[in-house]
Amino acid sequence: MVSPITFVSVHEKIASGLPAAHAKSVAAAYDFACETYDDKPLETGQLIIDFSRTVCTILAMLNTDPETRIAGLFAVMPEVDAASWKTVEERFGIDVVNMVDNVHQMASLPHLRGGVRRSAEGGRKNAEQMRKEQAEVLRKMLLAMASDMRVVLILLALRMAGLRYIAETKLVDDAAVQYAQETLELYAPLANRLGIWQMKWELEDLSFRFIEPEIYKSVARQLEEKRIEREAFIQVAIKRVEEALGEAGIRAEVSGRPKHIYSIWNKMREKSLDFSQMHDVRALRIIVSDIKTCFTVLDIVHRLWTPLLEEFDDYISRPKPNGYQSLHTIIIAEDGMALEVQIRTTKMHYFAEYGVASHWRYKESGGSDFSAQQYDEKISWLRQVLSLKIPEGSKDADMHRDWVEKIKAATLDDRIYALTPQGKVMDLPKGATPIDFAYQVHTSIGHRCRGARVDGAMVPLNTPLKSGQTVEIMTAKGLDAGPSRDWLSPGFSVSHRTHAKIRAWFNAVEQAETVAQGRAAVEKVLQREGKTAVSLEDLARKLRFARVDDFLLEVGKEKLNLRTLEQVLHDSLPEKSGSQKDDVVVPRQSRASSVVRGAKTGVLVVGAAGLLTQMARCCKPAPPDPIVGFVTRGKGVSIHRADCKNFIEMQRTSPERVTQTQWGTPETETVYPVDVYVQATDRHGLLRDISDIFMREKMNVIHASSRSSKGTARMSFTVEIPSTESLGKALQLIREVSDVQLVKRH
16 A cells, blocks of 8 residues: 555645645545555556556646546546446546546547558558548547547546556567557647647657667767757857847747657658758747738848758748748858747747647548638637636636536537448548448449448438447449439538539539430531531531530530531631620640749749749739739738739738839740730621731730620730730730720730
């Protein structure tokens, strides 16, 4: 049994931060756990009471409520003594029992018995990617299945306690390595998502220590050798930056940024670097008030030290896929060593620190019906709740109840996670049915779905699923089997993605029927006119269709008059005119060096290099137009003509986002799209005469449209030019065309 002196010390640890009444309850629970567990060991050989005490201490470190700490003490109780478990409910409440039941329910799921390690068939790279994606969904499933978010905290504490025991005993076998691998892939990112950084770092470093012991020791040794020197340098660098910012009148928060062994090694592995090449072992973070100040601070930092421009990353103009924003730059300090500097706004820092910059978030492009922003708001709010402490005083009971209700309300129940018979997890919207599940597995499985078993029992296809259920889909054998129109009725599916797939199938069937009708009509005309030797491809091209099926579809829909077809067969198709808009399909291909298709814009942003730039569609600037830049949200710097009306309005509302730009040296053969407007008296051959001028001047027309009304033709062209100087000659030639009244650049 535990000695009295240690006993008192344990009570203080596991009840730290709690009001007296709650501390007494936790102490009583620990006393009962000591009596119940006695000297019983776990499978690992560790005494259960020692393991439970560690779990409870970790939960106390997180400032959890007394029920959560007590549930942590009894997390292994049901496996030890069923009779004593009844006493736990009577003495400590149903809330504790429910949390422990939830812990055991989640721990028994297939994904915690090796599902993460299952790789898909195929290439190594593809299998690794699929395994990572599966781990992401499993983490979401853990959160969604927790009827009380405090259960997730207990799961993390259990995992940390297990790793600490392995570290203490140094008994690292295959089972321990497997345990560490699961921790690294599932639990450490989960702690990161909840913003529990001290937990995340310990879980990562301990797991890494067991998985790669030699690498861990090597990195740890190299870090320790330079620790004192590194810390001294950081303090000097902080002071120097603060003085420079103070002289510029900029208020900022400057701090050193810690790096942990696993994160250092992870970056070394991803970028194939040696420890000596690591730029961010020494790092600063500068937090300011707005985006414009970020770039001002960047300029100041680059004047203080010599920057490595090839290492500059602008995640403000071009955020990471998970939404992370910041400026990253590497400078060379006086000692010749590198220093990483991160510059961001307070809002960006809040966004990153609350988990959005982790490697895990809902992907809106994946067809999710649940907003990533809503999810992030819940997690951010949850982290704030976790940081609360229950104060001493007369209102502590009310504060405690409020804390419990808030933590319960944070449960992420907007999604459900069901499993395939092979153990793969499907991420679905709440209320999803087996039909939604089938389409999530694969579109062809959804189309051929004819029945479903849920946890081994047959169910109707409109049965709502629950997280943790295993769903098996029965399918029709024929690959041409299709869905039922009833599935579009309310109750059969809830996912927008499912509805879209079903509608697409029926649209494709209807389109195929229409194309077949059009083909029959065209072939009938060809036979009647004695032109059966004419190919459908030539006919479609003459009628300005890109594909034969597009041509046949228009005929099948009766949008293309068969008399027009007869005229084409006799080479007498008149040029179109009238009141309808005529979108002219230009057969010439756009050059590969067009800025529209990825060529560099040739624009320089003053004060920074490497920024993503794009030409504004509203005014389509081209050299040597006077230009200005506007920092967009997520799409880099948008380049406008200085006289652009849109830019003038944006400058009025957001002047801090305006940045100075100038034309640099573009790539050879780079062309820029510009819009040209022509107004003329309508006549036969007008469009041909104007198009010939563009062709003679070697300007590629990528779009043209014409509208004629009351004898006046109004035409718009989008042409690619190397500069506005070459455009001037073309416009002058068009003015000289007969019947042209007005020519101008939009």
